[in-house]
Amino acid sequence: MKRQIPLMIVLILGLLFVAHVFIPNKLSSDYLDWFMKWMKVIGPFAIVLGVFSLVYVHYNKIKRKAPTWGYSIVTLTALVVTTAVGFIWGIQEGTPYMWIFKNFNVPLGATMFSLLAFYIASAAYKAFRARSIEATVLLVAAIIVMLGRVSIGQAITHWIPDITEWILNVPNLAAKRGIALGVGLGMTATSLKIMLGIERSYLGGKD
Amino acid sequence: METVTDKEEIEEIENRIALYSDYIEDKPEIVKKANQLKSDKERMKLLYKTHCTNIRSFKYYIRKTDGQGHFIDTPIYTAPNGEQYIFPKQNWFNNDEIITLIAVLLFAALVYFMIQAARKGKRLYIRPIAGIQEIDNAIGRATEMGRPILFVPGLSGISDVATLAGLAILSKVAKKAAEYDTRILVPCRDFIVLPIAQEIVKEAHYEAGRPDTYDKNSVFFITQAQFAFVAGVNGIMIREKTATNFYMGMFWAESLLMTETGSATGAIQIAGTDAVNQLPFFITTCDYTLIGEELYAASAYLSKQPLILGTLKAQDYMKLLIVVTVVLGTILSTVHLTFFMNWFPAK
Amino acid sequence: MKFADRIQKVDRRIIYVILLLAVVLPLVFRLGFKTYTTTPVEDLYRHIDAAAGRDDMSILMDFTHDPGVLPELYPMDLAILRHCFERNIKVFTISFLPQGAAIIQMALSEVKEDYPNIEANVDYCNFGFKPWSLKLPIMLGMGDDIAEAVETNSEGLKLENLPIMQNMKNYDNIQVVVEISGSSMGQFWVTYARAKFGVDVAVGLTAVMAADVYPFLQTGQFIGSLGGLKGAAEYEQLVDIFAMNGEEFSKKKARNMSWVEAQYKELPELAQLYKYSKARIGMDAQAIVHVLIIIFIILGNIGYFLDKREQKKNM
Numbered sequence: 014m015k016r017q018i019p020l021m022i023v024l025i026l027g028l029l030f031v032a033h034v035f036i037p038n039k040l041s042s043d044y045l046d047w048f049m050k051w052m053k054v055i056g057p058f059a060i061v062l063g064v065f066s067l068v069y070v071h072y073n074k075i076k077r078k079a080p081t082w083g084y085s086i087v088t089l090t091a092l093v094v095t096t097a098v099g100f101i102w103g104i105q106e107g108t109p110y111m112w113i114f115k116n117f118n119v120p121l122g123a124t125m126f127s128l129l130a131f132y133i134a135s136a137a138y139k140a141f142r143a144r145s146i147e148a149t150v151l152l153v154a155a156i157i158v159m160l161g162r163v164s165i166g167q168a169i170t171h172w173i174p175d176i177t178e179w180i181l182n183v184p185n186l187a188a189k190r191g192i193a194l195g196v197g198l199g200m201t202a203t204s205l206k207i208m209l210g211i212e213r214s215y216l217g218g219k220d
Numbered sequence: 221m222e223t224v225t226d227k228e229e230i231e232e233i234e235n236r237i238a239l240y241s242d243y244i245e246d247k248p249e250i251v252k253k254a255n256q257l258k259s260d261k262e263r264m265k266l267l268y269k270t271h272c273t274n275i276r277s278f279k280y281y282i283r284k285t286d287g288q289g290h291f292i293d294t295p296i297y298t299a300p301n302g303e304q305y306i307f308p309k310q311n312w313f314n315n316d317e318i319i320t321l322i323a324v325l326l327f328a329a330l331v332y333f334m335i336q337a338a339r340k341g342k343r344l345y346i347r348p349i350a351g352i353q354e355i356d357n358a359i360g361r362a363t364e365m366g367r368p369i370l371f372v373p374g375l376s377g378i379s380d381v382a383t384l385a386g387l388a389i390l391s392k393v394a395k396k397a398a399e400y401d402t403r404i405l406v407p408c409r410d411f412i413v414l415p416i417a418q419e420i421v422k423e424a425h426y427e428a429g430r431p432d433t434y435d436k437n438s439v440f441f442i443t444q445a446q447f448a449f450v451a452g453v454n455g456i457m458i459r460e461k462t463a464t465n466f467y468m469g470m471f472w473a474e475s476l477l478m479t480e481t482g483s484a485t486g487a488i489q490i491a492g493t494d495a496v497n498q499l500p501f502f503i504t505t506c507d508y509t510l511i512g513e514e515l516y517a518a519s520a521y522l523s524k525q526p527l528i529l530g531t532l533k534a535q536d537y538m539k540l541l542i543v544v545t546v547v548l549g550t551i552l553s554t555v556h557l558t559f560f561m562n563w564f565p566a567k
Numbered sequence: 568m569k570f571a572d573r574i575q576k577v578d579r580r581i582i583y584v585i586l587l588l589a590v591v592l593p594l595v596f597r598l599g600f601k602t603y604t605t606t607p608v609e610d611l612y613r614h615i616d617a618a619a620g621r622d623d624m625s626i627l628m629d630f631t632h633d634p635g636v637l638p639e640l641y642p643m644d645l646a647i648l649r650h651c652f653e654r655n656i657k658v659f660t661i662s663f664l665p666q667g668a669a670i671i672q673m674a675l676s677e678v679k680e681d682y683p684n685i686e687a688n689v690d691y692c693n694f695g696f697k698p699w700s701l702k703l704p705i706m707l708g709m710g711d712d713i714a715e716a717v718e719t720n721s722e723g724l725k726l727e728n729l730p731i732m733q734n735m736k737n738y739d740n741i742q743v744v745v746e747i748s749g750s751s752m753g754q755f756w757v758t759y760a761r762a763k764f765g766v767d768v769a770v771g772l773t774a775v776m777a778a779d780v781y782p783f784l785q786t787g788q789f790i791g792s793l794g795g796l797k798g799a800a801e802y803e804q805l806v807d808i809f810a811m812n813g814e815e816f817s818k819k820k821a822r823n824m825s826w827v828e829a830q831y832k833e834l835p836e837l838a839q840l841y842k843y844s845k846a847r848i849g850m851d852a853q854a855i856v857h858v859l860i861i862i863f864i865i866l867g868n869i870g871y872f873l874d875k876r877e878q879k880k881n882m
Contacts, residue, residue, distance in 0.1 A: 035321055037314045042711075049704035055412070056700030063411025063441040070440045081459055104669060106676040114634070114669040118445070122635030125447035125477065126749075129775065130856065132480040134586045135579040138863040140504050142871045152868075156861050162774075162797055163854035164600040174603065186781050189496050192512040193782065194542060196494040198535045199516030200381040205331060207384065211527045212519065214391035214420060375750075377699060412700065444699070445666055446749060447635030472750040473636065473775040495751065497779040 020210040027208035067092065091117075154180055277305040316565040327538050334537075335530035344533045351490055351508035352521045355389075355466075358488045358507075359396045362463035368403035369393070370462040372453060372478070373417060374469015374493070375446065377410045381516075382494050386469030387413070387420055388519035389492070393466060394424035398433060405456060406439040409449045414441045450474040454481040467491040467506070468515065471498045479505035492518060571873035574866055582863065589859045593851040600851050601828075604821050607784055608801040611745070611769045611791025612809070613816050615647065618656045618742040623734035625657035629746045629756070630667040630674075636749040636773050637670065642799035642846035643747055643771040644674040646806050649843060652682040652690070653810045657731060659741075661694040661705075661717070663752075668696035668721065681837055688720065688729045695721025703759065710738050710764035738766035743790060747771035751779065757788045771798065796853055799846035807831070811838040 026048070033041045071085035079085075095113055102108040143149040160166035161177025206212035244252070250270050254263045285291035298304050338344055362369045371393060373386040390406065397404040406421060408414040418439040425434035442452035454477065457465065465482045467475070467489070475491075475498040482489045483505045491502040492510030502509045510518055513535070520528035552560045618624040628647060632640050651658045660671045671693055679685055687693070694717050697705055708716025713735055714726040726732050734740065744766055746753040753770035760766050767790045770780055774795025783789040793802055808830035809816050820826050837843075 031324070035314055035317050036312060038310045038312055045707065049708065052704055053701055056698045059411040059415075059700065060698070062415055063408075063444075066408075066411075066414055066441040067443075070437050073437060084455075104672070106672045111669060111672060114666070115673070118666060118669075119634040119637055121451075122445065122447045122633050123638050125451050126473070126635040126773075127638070128477055129473070130590070131583050131586055132476050134856075134860055134863060135582045136476075136480065136504055137860050138577065138582055138867045139579075141864045141867060143868055144871075152864065156864065159857040159861055162795075163850065163857050164602060165854050165858060167601075167603050174605075178605070181778060181781050182785065185778055186785060189779075189782050192494075192496045192499075194539065195513035196496075196516075198538055198542075199385075199494070199513035201327065202331070202531045202535050203381050203385055203388075203516045205328065206528065206531055211531065212384075212388060214388045214519065379703065410699075444664065445635070446633040448633075470751075473773050476775075495779075497776055 016213075020213065024208055024210065027204075064092075154184075273307060277307045279304050280306060319564055326541070327534065330534035330537050331531050334534040335527055338526035338530040338533075344529050346517075346521070346529060346532055349510065349514050349517070349521065351492065351510045351514065352518050354508050355393065355490060355518075355522070356396065358464040358466075358490055359393065359400060359402065361488055362397075363400040363402045365463045367463035368405050368460050369397055369464045369466070370453070370457060370460075370482075370487075371404055371406045371466040371468070373406065373408065373413060374467075374471060375409045375449065375474070376470035378412045378416065380470050382470040383410075383413060385516045385519065386492070387416060389466070389468045389515075389522070390417060391420045391424055392519060392522040394421045395428050398425045398428035398430045401430065401433060403435070404438060405460065405462065407442050407449070407453055407456065408440065409442065409444060409446075411441055411444075414439070446472065446474055447477075450477045453478055457481055457485050457487065461485060462487050465489045467493065467502070468510075468518075469493065471495050471502075476501040476505065482506075569873075569877070571870050571877060574870035575874060586856065586859065589855045590852045593855050594848065597848060598851040598854075600854055601824065602800045602804045602847055602850060603824075604801045604805060607780075607789075607792040607794070608798055608805065609791075609816075609818055609821055611743070611793065612650070612802060612805045613818075614743050614767065614769065614790055615650060615656060615745075616654060616810070616816050619654040620656075622657065623740055624742045625659055625731075625735060625740060626651065626742050627659040627661065627744045629744060629748070629752065630660060630662040630671050631664050631746065631748045631750070631752045632667060632670065633664065633749060634666055634670065638849070639773045639796050639799065640747050640749070640771060641670070641674065642796070642849070643793050643802060644670065645678055645842060646799060646802040646846070647745060647747075647771075648674055648678040649681075650802075650806045650810050652678055652685050653806070655690070656742075657735075658691040659694060659713075660691070662696050663699050663702050665696050671695070671721075677842060681840075688724070688731055690731070692726070692729060692731045693721040694726075702755065706756065706759045707763065709741075710760065710766075712737055713740075738764040741766050743767040743769050745769050745771060747793075749773045749776060751776070753780070753789065754783070757783060761788060769793075796846050796849045800850045803844060803846050807834055807838045807843075811835055 029044060030048075033045055068089065071089050073079075074082045074085040075089075095110065098108070098113065099110045102110060104110045141152060141155070143152050157166075157173060158177050158180055160169070161174045166173035166177065203212065244255070250267070254266050257263045257266065280297045282294045283291050296304055297306070299306065334344070359369060371390055373390055374380070374383050376383050378384070394404055404421065406417050408417055418436065421439050422434050422436075425431050442449050456462070457478075458481070462482075462485070465479075465487045467478065468491070471491075471493050472495065475493070475495070479489055479491065479502060489506035490508045490510075491506040492515035493499065493502065494512050494515055496512065499509065499511055517532055517535075520532050549560055549564075552558075615626055618626060626647075628644070630644065648658065650656070660675065662668050662671055675691070675693060685691065697717070705716050714732055717726055719725060720729065738760065744756050744760060746756055746768065747770070749772070753768060753772070756766075756768045761768050769789055769791040771793040772780065772795065774797065777792070777794030777798070780789055780792045780794070784792060793799055804827070805816070805821065808814065808821070808827055812830055812833055812835075814820070814830070841848075
């Protein structure tokens with residue numbers, strides 16, 4: 014019973030959602046409104062769970078003096094200070110919250126993201142070899158696209174940006190469509206399996 | 221009550237009464253009608269209904285243009301009863317979706333028949349996928365090395381089907397890990413995914429008969445911020461020296477940052493995603509990658525149940541049908557026969 | 568160690584240092600490479616521009632991005648906002664990430680200081696942060712009634728009472744939804760808002776994600792896109808040469824480089840500010856880095872082939 018009730022809910026709501034796609038009637042849109050209200054209620058509760066998990070994990074680390082527990086203090090302090098500052102002074106421009114955002118969040122995030130350039134450069138150097146005909150084609154295409162995306166390509170010849178557009182618009186697109194087709198079907202099949210209760214690992218436990 | 225005796229005052233009040241009765245006379249039909257009703261509730265109901273009808277009523281005319289700024293308008297359409305305002309009727313079926321409905325029914329039928337066939341014991345061949353077959357070995361490796369396994373169920377929310385597929389794989393991986401008594405770490409970016417992942421790992425431990433080894437702290441929330449999450453995950457890889465890393469679900473611009481770190485720490489990495497754009501990064505830095513639909517198929521492969529294998533086979537047939545339709549449509553459109561293409565509404 | 572071996576086994580830290588120099592030097596010493604505009608960017612510019620001066624049409628900018636991707640996406644935020652404020656186009660801003668709300672604040676205040684006549688809740692309205700879990704209800708709800716779906720703006724004021732909402736009802740009053748993000752959030756808008764209500768959607772993406780949008784561009788599900796710093800640089804240029812100089816958009820002119828250069832000479836002071844040309848400056852660095860990576864690839868391959876020849880000889 015503990016398992017059947019959730020499965021029934023999934024099936025009924027799922028079928029109603031499928032019906033909603035085909036039925037433009039007011040009844041159907043009222044159902045959607047009602048459903049959306051429920052979603053709005055669930056969201057805030059989940060935030061509490063997330064924050065609780067974060068605090069719990071790090072509090073335990075500090076308590077046990079686990080290796081690198083110092084970082085946990087940093088995490089918890091950041092959590093408390095940012096939240097408190099946001100509540101007390103608001104989050105408008107010119108508040109301490111914005112100061113934290115501009116001077117911590119932005120540079121830290123940008124640093125993480127900028128690592129990408131370094132990783133790509135070293136990956137290109139180490140892994141991009143003309144081992145076979147396919148790999149050579151890939152390599153030539155990569156060089157053309159890289160040149161075509163910056164002004165140097167255009168400066169050499171206007172063909173490079175044109176070929177870049179072609180590569181992105183034709184072979185790239187064809188491959189993407191092929192994969193997207195499979196993905197779309199995979200999603201539909203997974204949704205169907207969930208709705209029919211065939212796939213129930215998201216409920217936790219027994220298949 | 222006070223009686224007014226002053227002449228001027230009486231005159232003023234009479235004027236006012238006259239003014240208001242004029243106003244009532246001039247009022248739109250609907251307000252008069254509403255005024256005749258007894259209760260406030262009924263009055264509001266009538267007014268609201270009229271309001272709703274009015275804002276949905278339209279006049280129509282056709283404008284023809286040559287796209288250069290010249291245009292010509294037809295007169296406003298007048299219905300045979302002389303009415304210009306037209307109120308749309310509610311439909312019970314959206315005709316644009318008829319092809320979608322046919323496809324859905326066809327797919328559902330295919331799934332049904334394939335499951336029936338599988339139940340009757342018909343052997344369904346499915347192509348072996350290296351990445352999935354290696355999952356067991358990868359878990360075994362972590363066990364041998366005595367180091368934990370890292371499982372990232374994607375960065376998207378629970379409404380993303382890729383996340384659900386990732387969680388389905390998590391349940392299998394967690395069970396195996398529990399059987400081998402290997403620690404599994406699951407960092408989450410979405411707080412709705414978090415309790416579900418916790419429940420899955422917990423159940424997996426119970427099922428493997430090792431409820432004592434389940435540690436609630438091994439499935440945890442890091443942050444919603446995309447790159448801060450990556451920083452967290454990378455830190456875990458380096459500090460905990462994870463032997464095996466799984467990335468199953470939806471990934472975006474951060475994918476290479478995680479997998480490159482993982483490859484630098486020497487972990488075995490298996491990724492699976494339907495984010496086409498991130499596949500090149502996963503393929504170059506991971507040992508095995510499940511491409512697109514393979515992610516969705518993975519849990520079916522791992523459980524080897526006829527029910528799930530049936531849906532997989534149905535997917536293959538549906539794909540064949542779509543490919544045939546695409547080829548047919550391309551040929552017909554090339555020779556300027558557009559009727560076939562026009563059956564499919566553009567969105 | 569032989570030459571072939573040596574190039575094959577370069578320490579990755581050396582590559583990192585070279586790359587760092589290739590990024591930093593062009594930022595310090597400007598090279599002034601030209602920017603060429605492409606169709607997806609021009610399409611978006613023209614589409615947004617069509618709402619100029621209308622009080623019943625607006626654009627909706629979704630800032631669902633992290634501070635991490637700001638170097639690439641922030642110039643886009645600024646360029647689009649500047650375009651709107653310059654051409655008197657109404658703007659709504661929203662974010663489904665808490666960090667996005669702060670980015671909106673930053674971008675709005677940065678552009679607004681150059682346009683003192685632009686008023687909050689009259690010319691633009693910041694819906695602020697809405698929780699991720701409300702993404703679907705809001706996206707779908709706006710098809711019926713924006714004020715009802717979004718409820719309040721970032722200051723907590725009821726939308727229905729704001730002057731900007733006078734002539735705004737639902738997606739019919741939204742010229743285009745511009746989703747600026749480092750994720751595939753734009754596809755949600757296509758799936759839910761476009762498929763159901765027919766609103767036009769465009770995206771601004773990081774370069775890593777840029778190749779993702781081509782299938783959607785071809786089918787028209789995205790009416791335009793800005794791909795990475797390059798897209799931002801193109802948009803900056805379009806705003807400069809058309810909106811800032813009071814010119815009507817024309818694709819022919821945008822592609823005519825001598826005309827573009829002539830326009831640059833007549834730019835008002837405002838358009839020459841550093842913050843409005845960040846992407847174009849960044850593109851100099853990007854051009855150098857692309858060439859550098861190509862050299863890396865070629866070097867790596869030379870090493871690989873020398874190595875292979877060596878092995879053949881030894882056999």
